[in-house]
Amino acid sequence: MAKKILGVMGPGTNPTQNDLKNAYDLGHLSATMGFVTLTGGSKAGVMNEALKGAKDGGGDTIGILAFADKTLASDYADIVIVTAMGSARNNINILSCDIIVACGMEAGTLSEVALALKAKKKVILLNDNVKAKEFLEAIGKGEILVAQDFSHARKLIEQLVNNDQD
Amino acid sequence: MAKKILGVMGPGTNPTQNDLKNAYDLGHLSATMGFVTLTGGSKAGVMNEALKGAKDGGGDTIGILAFADKTLASDYADIVIVTAMGSARNNINILSCDIIVACGMEAGTLSEVALALKAKKKVILLNDNVKAKEFLEAIGKGEILVAQDFSHARKLIEQLVNNDQD
Amino acid sequence: MAKKILGVMGPGTNPTQNDLKNAYDLGHLSATMGFVTLTGGSKAGVMNEALKGAKDGGGDTIGILAFADKTLASDYADIVIVTAMGSARNNINILSCDIIVACGMEAGTLSEVALALKAKKKVILLNDNVKAKEFLEAIGKGEILVAQDFSHARKLIEQLVNNDQD
């Protein structure tokens, strides 16, 4: 049986300090809840912190690389999948996850939120960008769950897990 | 020498009447300006109208299909490229265009705008969604050009062409 | 209506002189038969020669790039599609063509022949590699058409066109 995967999508470059802390906490939470944690696998930013949190929480981790060089993957990725297909790999990140959290916001993360909506998958939004939340909630038509902070994100994850088990 | 390509990204399903009219006009303009017109190639919505406008304007057209069945492509696509890779093909749409116009707004279109920003490519936004414009302009940091209407979009396209020739 | 596409698959590096001559002749034939000619779009080897032949024959041409930099495409590609997804783009080459000729033989070309067989598409094999022909004919189960030389390849293309029209 396939293990459940929780994906943390977020900026590799220029994350906020808050994004990084949230990413670590999300990875840790994911591990303690029994999820495998998945990110884009880079050695930087939200991708790296989420995997680090998951490893510290005793969980398994996956990095889905956009590029070809496996040695550039995060040290916290147990499983490194090499796509070498640039941002087209963002769709694989989304399709592979059971629970998706967008932690922080930049162009790549936004593409992942949009690809999730296109695939009719729910996304938990955790960031400080008020306009992002307003716009995505409107376009998301019920698929976007806006988290006020990490503690709220945790509650939303637990709700999704419970709904899934009903 | 490669011909210049103008891409019109927009909803296949549930476009507004305004989106459809703009799509047709953009395709027609693209043709008369000498561009090859590219869309996602579906037989519906903005994708279909933009290609129809381009054919009526005497231009060449390309459809980059997300799916595998070439017979489902728009009748107005001269060249049909079959990717069979779902929404991951959105990145190919973006990378292949010299000028990108997002005409209308839904999840797939949003992913294309985001993938363009990720690739550091400019996007002209033409739609009636005020929140979309505000948010994307903010996240786009100069790469997002907001058009008030079709006539404004034409001016923005002409500016990009002129900048490119400088 | 979509134009018919003839694809010439073959080595970018280390083609034989015979491969290059055949590639040019195939591109030229494709153009005079009214096909759009498609290759992997590189500025080298079979890919470049086939596009050159097609342009000299007055035809339209497409290059589907494996890499991201459009300026590295063949000068003979009218339409340059940028995938930036490495060898995964080989599947797009195959799925997009109505007629496929493998001209020459190396690893990338072999992957294209195999992907065509997987997609249940016919492939005309034109090369000097006797073992390749024997093996691929056996694995291809009627989908592989072995051409003895260019003139034979032309007859096979004409047969496929006629079958298609029946």
Next chain:
Amino acid sequence: MAKKILGVMGPGTNPTQNDLKNAYDLGHLSATMGFVTLTGGSKAGVMNEALKGAKDGGGDTIGILAFADKTLASDYADIVIVTAMGSARNNINILSCDIIVACGMEAGTLSEVALALKAKKKVILLNDNVKAKEFLEAIGKGEILVAQDFSHARKLIEQLVNNDQD
């Protein structure tokens, strides 16, 4: 640190009995040698047997799906990666593995062998197809290691592991 991945590539449909037995044994061996075992993730043929062998050997397993429906993955895949990109996913299989064994031979498997050669990665060939071995050994220029039987394949895997550690 990324775990080492051993990939078993082979037919989902119409494998020989020998292919299936070899696939199971390869998965089991992979697990006992400490590898994570990767296949294309289908519920059938070599893909399924290799993952079953790996689970019986106490190992971790990954399935990289060509299609979109995660519920159709092999029950023996711990981690299911959803690409929904058809045969273009074959390149991801190849790029992600540290050791590659082609077990059996049909069009999809052949594409994977070819994509591995294109990426300059070694492939161990284990099948009963004499012509396949001769042809691929010739085109592979030292990257193709032909195994006479499972016991020989095991020795070749051990050699690759030892070379890697030097």
